[in-house]
Amino acid sequence: MRPERQHQNWRSEAGSRLWLSGLIAAMKHAERPDVRRQPVAPEILLELRAQLALPASVPTFRTSTPRH
Numbered sequence: 001m002r003p004e005r006q007h008q009n010w011r012s013e014a015g016s017r018l019w020l021s022g023l024i025a026a027m028k029h030a031e032r033p034d035v036r037r038q039p040v041a042p043e044i045l046l047e048l049r050a051q052l053a054l055p056a057s058v059p060t061f062r063t064s065t066p067r068h
Contacts, residue, residue, distance in 0.1 A: 029035060
């Protein structure tokens with residue numbers, strides 16, 4: 001799936017739930033002792049640091065205004 005398509009999918013309610021479920025599953029996997037003992041490849045750490053250095057995206061939701 002193209003990145004811009006993924007970006008749009010997680011903004012829907014179903015996409016948000018799917019993304020959150022994936023995050024929870026990854027965290028549960030990472031907390032396992034056998035996984036925690038494994039060394040992390042340096043290139044993965046570099047990618048993670050680069051991702052964390054990016055500014056957080058601000059959601060651009062339209063606020064509704066009452067019409068009189």
